[in-house]
Amino acid sequence: MRPEPPSLPVLAARAQLGDRDALEALLRALCPVLKAHIRFLMRAADDDADDVLQEVLWLIARRLGTLQDVAWVRAWSYRIASREALRSLRRSRRRHTEPLDDAAAEVPRSEPLDEPDVTIGGHLLEQLDLLPPKAQVVVRLRFLDALSQQEIAEALEIPIGTVKSRLAYGLNRLREVMGKDSAPSDASY
Numbered sequence: 099m100r101p102e103p104p105s106l107p108v109l110a111a112r113a114q115l116g117d118r119d120a121l122e123a124l125l126r127a128l129c130p131v132l133k134a135h136i137r138f139l140m141r142a143a144d145d146d147a148d149d150v151l152q153e154v155l156w157l158i159a160r161r162l163g164t165l166q167d168v169a170w171v172r173a174w175s176y177r178i179a180s181r182e183a184l185r186s187l188r189r190s191r192r193r194h195t196e197p198l199d200d201a202a203a204e205v206p207r208s209e210p211l212d213e214p215d216v217t218i219g220g221h222l223l224e225q226l227d228l229l230p231p232k233a234q235v236v237v238r239l240r241f242l243d244a245l246s247q248q249e250i251a252e253a254l255e256i257p258i259g260t261v262k263s264r265l266a267y268g269l270n271r272l273r274e275v276m277g278k279d280s281a282p283s284d285a286s287y
Contacts, residue, residue, distance in 0.1 A: 110168040121162070124171070125155050131243055132179045138238060139183040150186045154179045173245065176253035180235075225275050233268035236261055 104112070104120075106127060112120030132154055137147040157178050165174055226234050239245045239253065247265065251258045 106171050107168040110162060110165065110171040113162055114165070114168065121159060124162075125159065128158065128172075128175050129155065132175060135176060135179050135239075135243060136183045139180060139235070140187055146186070150182050151179075154182050157182065170249075170252055173249035173252035176239070176243075176245065176249070177255060180253060225272055228275055229268050229271055233264045233271065236264040237268040237272070240265055 104123070106124060109120045109124040109127065113124050129151065133147055133151045136150050136154070140146060140150065154175075158175055161178075165171060226238060229237060235254065236250055239250045240247070245253065247258060247261050251261045254261070
C-alpha cells in the first residue's frame with residue numbers, strides 16, 4: 099500500500115525550509131488547479147494560460163518564504179494566480195485598444211475551454227456564464243475548486259461577508275435558471 103502524498107501545507111513548510119523536492123511537489127500539485135483558474139478568469143487558450151501560469155509558479159516559488167501560515171498556501175496561491183491573470187488581461191487590453199474593422203470582426207473565435215465535465219443537476223459550467231463576473235468567480239472557486247469561504251476571501255482579498263453575499267446571489271441566480279432542486283447547496287459549509 100502506497101503512503102498518502104503529503105498535504106499542501108506540509109509541502110509548503112518543507113519547501114520553506116529549503117527542501118527542493120518539496121517545492122517541486124508543491125508546484126506540481128498546484129499546477130492543474132491554478133491553470134484551470136487562470137483559464138477561467140482570462141477566458142484564454144492554453145498558450146496564454148501557460149504563460150501566466152509560468153509566472154505564477156515562479157512567484158510562488160520566489161515568495162513562499164514570506165508566507166506566514168502554511169495552512170493558507172492554497173488560498174495564497176489562488177490570490178497570486180488571480181492577480182497575475184487580471185494583470186495579464188489589463189496588459190492585453192491596453193495593447194488591443196484600436197477599433198476593430200470588418201475584417202477583424204470576421205476572425206473566428208477560439209475553441210471553447212476544455213473544462214472538466216462538471217454538472218450539478220444541469221450544466222453548471224454553461225450556467226455560470228449567466229452570472230455577473232464577481233459572483234461567477236466565487237461560485238466557481240467554491241464548487242469547482244472546492245475552496246472554503248474563508249479561502250475564497252483570502253484568495254480574492256475581499257471580506258468573508260462579501261464572499262457570502264456573492265455566493266448567495268450566484269446560487270439564487272442559478273436556482274432561478276436551473277430550477278430550485280438542482281442548484282448546489284452550501285449549507286454544510
